[in-house]
Amino acid sequence: MADKKHLYLVDGSAYIFRAYHRLPPLTNPEGTPVGAVYGYTTMLWKLADDLDAADGPTHLAVILDKSSHSFRNEIYDQYKANRPDPPEDLVPQFPLIRDATRAFSLPCIEEPDVEADDVIASYARAAQAQGWDVTIVSSDKDLMQLVGEEAGPNGPAKIDMLDTMKSARIGPEEVEEKFGVTPDKVGDVLALMGDTADNIPGIYGVGPKTASKLIAEHGNLTAALDSAEDMKKSKLKERLLEHRADAELSRILVTLKEDCELPVPLEDMALKSIPPGPLTEFLQAHGFTSLLRRLDAGSGSPERSNDLNPAKAQKAGDEGTPEGNRQPLPDMPAVDRSAYECVQTRDALDAWIAKCMNARVVAVDTETSALDAMQADLVGISLAVGPNDACYIPLDHHNEGGGGSDMFAERPEQIAREDALEALKPMLASDAVLKIGQNIKYDLNVLARYGVDVSPIDDTMIISFALDAGRGEAGIGGGHGMDELSQRHLGHTPLSFKEICGTGKKQIPFGEVPLDRATEYAAEDADVTWRLHKHLKPRLPVEGGTKVYERVDRPLIPVVAMMERNGIKVDRARLAKLSEEFATEMGKLETLIHEEAGEEFTIGSPKQLGTILFEKLGYKGGRKGKSGQFSTDQAILEKLAGDGAEIATRVLEWRQLSKLKSTYTDALQAAINPDTGRVHTSYSLVGAQTGRLSSTDPNLQNIPIRTAIGRQIREAFVADDGNVLLAADYSQIELRLAAHMADVPSLKEAFEQGEDIHARTAKEMYGEVTRDTRAAAKTINFAILYGISRWGLAGRLGVDSDEAQEVINTYFDRFPGIQNYISETLIQVKERGYSETLFGRKTWFPRINSKNQTERQGSERAAINAPIQGTSADIIKRAMARMMPALEEAGLGPRNGKGVRMLLQVHDELVFELPEGDVEAASTVIEKVMAEAAEPAVKLSIPLGVDIGHGKSWGEAH
Template sequence: MAFMKTLLLIDGSSYLYRAFHAMPDLRSPQGEPTGAIYGMVNMLARLCKEVRFDYSACIFDAKGKTFRDELYPEYKANRPSMPTDLAAQIATVHEVVRASGWPLLMVDGVEADDVIGTLARQAAAEGMQVIISTGDKDMAQLVTPQVTLVNTMTNETLDEAGVKEKFGVPPTRIIDYLTLIGDKVDNVPGVDKCGPKTAVKWLEEYDSLDGVIAHAANVGGKVGENLRTALEWLPRGRELITIKCDVALAAELPAGMESLLHGERNLPRLAELFSECGFRTFLREVQQAMGAAEPAAEVVAEAPAAQPASSGDLFGATTDLFAEPPAPAANPAVPAATQLARHYETILDDAQLEAWLQKLAAADIVSLDTETTSLDPMQARIVGLSFAIEPGHAAYLPLAHRGPDAPQQLERDATLARLKPWLEDAGKKKLGQNLKYDRHVLANHGITLRGVADDTLLASYVIESHLRHNMDDLASRHLGETTVSYEEICGKGAKQIGFDEVAVDVAANYAAEDADITLRLNQYFAPLLTGRLLSVYRDIELPVAEVLFKMERNGVLIDRDILAAQSHQLGSEMLRLEQETYALAGQPFNLNSPKQLQEILFGKLGIPTKGVKKTPSGGFSTDEEVLEKLALDYPLPKLILQYRSLAKLKSTYTDKLPTLINPQTGRVHTNYAQAVAITGRLASNDPNLQNIPVRTAEGRRVREAFVATPGYVIVSADYSQIELRIMAHLSGDEGMLAAFASGEDIHKATAAEVFGVPLAEVSGEQRRAAKAINFGLIYGMGKYGLASQLGISNDAAQQYIDSYFRKYPGVADYMQRTRVAAAEQGYVETVFGRRLYLPEIRAANQARRAGAERAAINAPMQGTAADLIKLAMLAVQGWLEAEQLQSKLIMQVHDELVLEVAEAELAQVRERLPQLMAGAAALKVPLLAEVGVGPSWEAAH
């Protein structure tokens, strides 16, 4: 019996939009957008690899109106216009599709859906099997025993049973179903308030749309009224929803279905296109293919060995971009599934463990994940480990699940001992998602993780710092996968159970998926990390993660007694302020109640409300910004601000820090998050050591409790005026460069120019104003902000700014260049190549766009400062280890490094530390680090 042949139809317009939105803002060497092109190449490559077919076509919407626009002028009226960056890529996408051998169709007057529907019907009539690759729900109406839908974004395959399960109605009723609920995307009205459940109920009861219309009088309630109101519209809605399956295609298919045979690759043209786009990996593969061809041959006779997915698969599957189209399936009547096959194993006995130890030893790289008892990395203990060695192939090793139904598991300590040689082997490459946490967990069991080659959290952060980087979001955004969440298997809130209480079979699927998805994400990110981005990832973020692990492990010693005394003092001062506020208010009230404070300020005391912003409920705000303005004229708001400041200090630090002391180490261990701040700066939490207020005496005293171990001292090293130095480097302003080169006081130099006085006669007040100008302008501050900060008129502020730019014209030029570059490419860069994306830089809203422009000016300085302190950490840690010193890094706060230094090593550290920090990078101006020493952190300043 002859097997049916298969036609693969690709909804190119759907692919195009999905590729555009899934990819980061990639640019060609000429600055042109290329993300959609890159995504299309990968998505088509995956289809070519995974779906077996005899004929194929990639169908796009043609320009201009269709018959539906004539039928209903408001059709798709709600859709925003195509993004400019996407429109700019369409012509190249079409060229790449054709050059890759895919037949491409666009037919005027109809949509891509109609062409797909017509081809599907014709192919089925000729006895073919049809696979439609799309994410469009409207296509479900085309499903028959011979027509199947696949969605590569969600790895979903829909046959007749699948359509019924997903929508509640069979494919033959999809048109009726969609007509009733309407289509907001295409602006096709349905029956108001008729959702999917109601539509399914009506169709089950009355069989069809015609049946629903015929029995409309019998439908009760408000939705019944809405149905009767829509009766005149519904036939036209059905016509708009219905895919046209009789489009004339004779001109497009001169040889019938034979016109849709997959063509030969035009390798020279692909090489030109990929070169223009800057797709280095793709270009290299084309060149290899061209080099492998016989001189007279036009097509590669034998494709090069398959590259890992890092060479270009948008959704993580391993693809060979220039492989020949797959041979027809042995039985094309059963379409090949596009979802990546998963082989997840649970390791429960010695034989399985031994087999996996051999797999781990033989693998080029292994994705590793730990499941634990706690999110606290210093306290967490291992419940199980998962491994993935290739996409879709992973295993879970349960070691400490408990409960009456838990199966017999391998003994934890003995099993970890067997894994330890591999885990500690620097030659065996491992990857993971936030492996700094896993390092801690393994360290809690006496294992030092070595051989860390990749971390998907950090790769994502370097590529797209402005987005979220948790694994679930990454899987959805880049692989089209909906992963099992922790809450799904452990629950939420008070009912949440520990991972060790999860059933092993459930835990195995979750944990193995984590390792598998992480491996696939790593393959996806690899081709995106090129040039300077690769350097930021390999030379900064990955090695810094190891330094942070060691710093977190070191922790910092906290003196409980000092904090207890400070808490008592703060409490007494708060009581005094409370009594003063009662006296001024003329009555006691709750200082922490915005409502009561509002009544006192604006009601009883009659403070004018003009210019005071309102709360969402319509009252007047008493937030910090409002109180600061009122405090300039009224004493009560000033006291409230003082009270709030002390209350926050007490609750956040002096009361809380002692509760965070680790009982095993006697020290506080903060967590440094690398992938949070868009600029590249580290974030500290549990506790946050970077937000201790140091502008008040009470805040600075908190640092007195951060002390050294007996025999050690605290050493603090802080970069001096680092962002101004970076501005000098970036702008190349001659005056600023000269001032720093000569060691001149930059603030005094600015003051002399702005206030028109000799350098020697600059007053302290003038220097403070110049400092505000220097730092304000690099933060993008305008005349209004400067006027507010200095308490001067807007005109005076503008004069100061004009004087500043006369002295430093290169800074003004840099700012303008940066605004233009940011608008053109959507991001700015640090000195070292870190990209800082600005999503609002092209916003239509002027205020949001202006905010993005201010950020564009400052971000390269903040980002470069962040890179510098990280490079300094690497240099200092490397030196400490090379010299085998007992001194250790214990904190990083903004531009400052804090060490606990053995007294015997103090002279050595004091000399070398500022040299290492100053030498972290070579800029056009010298870097300067100022060092302080003392028994406490505060004393070291």
């Protein structure tokens, strides 16, 4: 394997376009724009430098487009006809790519009459045929057809792709994830969906989803097209029949020519050490001083570049926040799991603790027996202070079947848990040592249960969220989990939990994993976390993420952790009684429904229900959705009920009860923690792209309140004896923020006067306030927050779309600031790619300029809403971070586990548990902290109203 050849083929032309859009507009000393060339140069550098890496190149060549004309234009004169001219300041950079490539002494290939893609395909196949591995450095979807493995003369030879912008490998799985079919069928999918960028027609009206579904079902393009004959009458059928020729033409256009001339023999592409002369000259000529410095430091062999030199970016007139600037891979050795240490003695542990104190920055990760931080036992702790400088400290490992207190359990040598924690405590609590975690809230909770405090902290997951919320693009994940971050930023795949512990029935608890394997896995997690921190943290100041991370999100981590540990008491008996009542009532309804249907069926099956209602009983209400299934959702059933269908009413009642029982009354009883007797939710700080929290296991942010029957469930959330629950919620916070952000004088005045805002809107719009006009005004107010469309509003108001348009016009007339806000927000998001809250939280919208209208409009609506929803989230988060210190200052803090405790957050509401006698004093503090939460960072032009109530239960507190 050591002498296996690995050819890297760089799609130079495509790269420079992307680099241009993602890097700051740098210029060289002569004033020539070179930002894209800089990006290209660092990328080449990095690739060439990976020569010795496990998956690095042994051979490398750059392929460029010779001209904009190719044989495809002969087949189809409209091919790429809609391509706009490249931006003015990019044009002079094209020839520089050639210069850069030559400076590295790398082969640079351009062929007439074919495209770079074809040359790449030809070289890739030629290399594969000789048994070489091939990596195509590009993210062009046409090239994804080539990905895969074929038998070669000495074992399988694989072709994959590397997207250096995203630091992501694209293998068969990624291709399949993107297209829903294997790489060899990608051409068929492309032929159906077409490509607006290349002006490839495809089938009009068929997008990626439909295309991949059709190909997956029928196997290939011809079969998919033939299948149209037998399809039921539909738009799709018509289109497939009508545009068949387009698809067939497209198939030819997307097919790569794999037998181009190969002007440079494969062997001549071997990577050699790079003569420094030409490279130095090139770097000097373009003022790439940071790279020059690295060249010098690296004694002739290029070292990896760490990032864009911020000083340089500034010199070029950049603001220091290059949008979309993905930094190249950090300067670190490859992960080497054999370097990790398993710490089994007190001496070894003490040495590590000293090492951490010395390092000042340490990544910490806990391994536990289960996922639930409130129940899991601590099994081990891993630490990392540098790349590959990591250890695992097993604390409760034992052989299979030897768990618990079994005296026959065989335990490998390890330090007693209590002793190890006692030794670690000072370091974990030391102000002089920053503890980094990936989702460190989990570790905080586990360790807190053992009496261990961890502070100060940093969290790579939260940093990633502050930088890249929403940034995921189709086919490439945008999440903030460790494996994904590692893949994206480090190009490294950590051992997966499954590989170590197995899956399903064969899964074993982490405590039973042999120590050598456990060390590899656990220490690697700490190592990767340390590396991610090294990589991500410096991006915060450069990309404007510091404020929201330092001022809003980081301080919240221990606060939310504490809320989770606090938990909330639920009245089990009351829930059980409700479950029983619901079951009885459901039984009665079931009988009635079956009687009316004339047969027994599963009411909970929308499919069966649809058949009964619309086929057997003959009610009207057509098919819907891709599945070709009848829709039986609430709106449709209510319509049927309105037309006198008794069965629809009964089904609606049954559904309500079924939902309440399974999701709430049954599930909440099961969620009671046996040790604490309370329910502990888990909040995700990165769950919602807008910056809101989300709540899981169980979700306590969607407990019923809107109907009387559902509200009974809230009555089951109760305070401990002698205590009450207090609920404090912001009143109309999003509308208030909209009034402020869009600067609407009449709405602001209404809020200042404490008026009923929907009534005020009704008065402005309709001249009078009645029940109907107020209801309509309320609908319109929400429509505004969510990004309005005339059709959407029409549906909600029960009028036609022309009338809805009238209503919208009137609204914009009366409140002109709103229209401005919407258009200015959209212009900005389209330009920069992200929206921003008043506190600087960014949410990215990678699809805001999509050619697909549905996708684009969806992004537009989300982008209108995100600054408002996100600012509201920022405000309540700030209130949460300040709440306990303020209460403590007022002498109301937790006292022997009592006093005022913050339990829940529901987007605009905070729930507390407190001694009955503290209600009045606590209300004053809580109201003040919440009302002033925006200050001093942001001065709002409207007051923030806070409503407070209390009672024995959450229901009563409202």
